[in-house]
Amino acid sequence: MSAGPSTGTVPTTAGGRAGPAGASVAGLMAEIADVGRDDARGGYSRPVYSVAEHELREWFIDQASRRGLDVESDRNGILWAWWDAPGADRRDAVVTGSHLDSVPGGGAFDGPLGVASALIAIDRLRERGLTPSKPLALAVFPEEEGSRFGVACLGSRLLTGLIDPDRARTLRDPEGNTFADVTAKAGLDPRFLGPDPEAVGRIGSFVELHVEQGRGLIDLGQPVAVGSTILGHGRWRITITGQGNHAGTTLMEDRRDPLVAAAAIVQAAREAALRHSGARATVGRIVPVPGGTNVIASSVSLWLDVRHADDAVTAAVVERIHADARRAAAVEGCSLELREESLSPTVHFDPALRHRLGELLPDAPVLPTGAGHDAGVLAAALPTAMLFVRNPTGVSHSPEEHVEDDDAEAGALALAGVLEGLAGRRV
């Protein structure tokens, strides 16, 4: 493992055992199947820099090291595992990878499938006797889900300068821990969080493999698709403040109950989205304070997720919800604040790279996705593309998310074909 530059890159520690022969995506996924299981919610809860996600990071470092890749963690906590090309320095690299963190109670495949498939793709290239003509790298991005600190794709946003490092350092998790403190405990130096043009400059193209979070491939009867677009999406926090009081001694006419306003806002979000074809608005998280059964809440925070292919429609839906929310709060004698937490425009993947993937995978259909990804964030800085692997349930961000073993292998083979096409050279 190379020691990183003095800008806070932390060399990693990992075993150096020989890589297992005959490894498979299913086999790698089985190795981590018990990490971060959430018995209360079902599925997996692997927040960034939690014990579970740290265990997955160590697993990845070990797997990559066993394959002789040069592994380092950069100033933003992104893991890079390099397969260098003989005689070539680290620029114009072909990078693949994904994330290991999850949503609360998430599925097994969202993120880890892309990481496991990248490791197996390296194995398949080696089995074919290939050495890369350009550097190849596997990358693991922290906080893709934004489940702990609220901002989606926080690692790739920091890398590419799409979030102010001071804002990132002060983000807090639900327990009140700052991102600066948590990254420091994870071994990083929070002073160095932020844009890393040198790291971005090393990447020629980035291809992310991901479980499909929908039914497209089921309906098409295909195991793998090439991505075309990522739906624009954003997150807003709405805080409603009323009067905390006793549930028994406060007459109904004397209440200023922020949860009643919140209930109206959830309904308003649904109605605002239904006014625009293809728009999506979700409230998946509501936190009353103090949250007692016999207590009228003093305040409530709820988080709004709004998405549409046209960024202007996303803005119009949010504006409509905000207007309805102000009315609902006023009726209840409450005050209201709306704050944008993150916003990602609709992404159209690089046409030339997407065309190249089409040449390399002629049978693969081309599909859009309604889910955000690090490949979408990186698209602002370099050519990126995605591969999707069939999910027979079509369900994601849920324990029901699934990928059959054969499709997982088909995905890794497709990724290997893409990496070979972009950077492979026979010995």
Ligand code: HGY
């Ligand atoms: O929210 C998303 O679309 C992604 O799963 N982070």
Ligand code: MN
């Ligand atoms: Mn994901």
Ligand code: MN
């Ligand atoms: Mn996700």
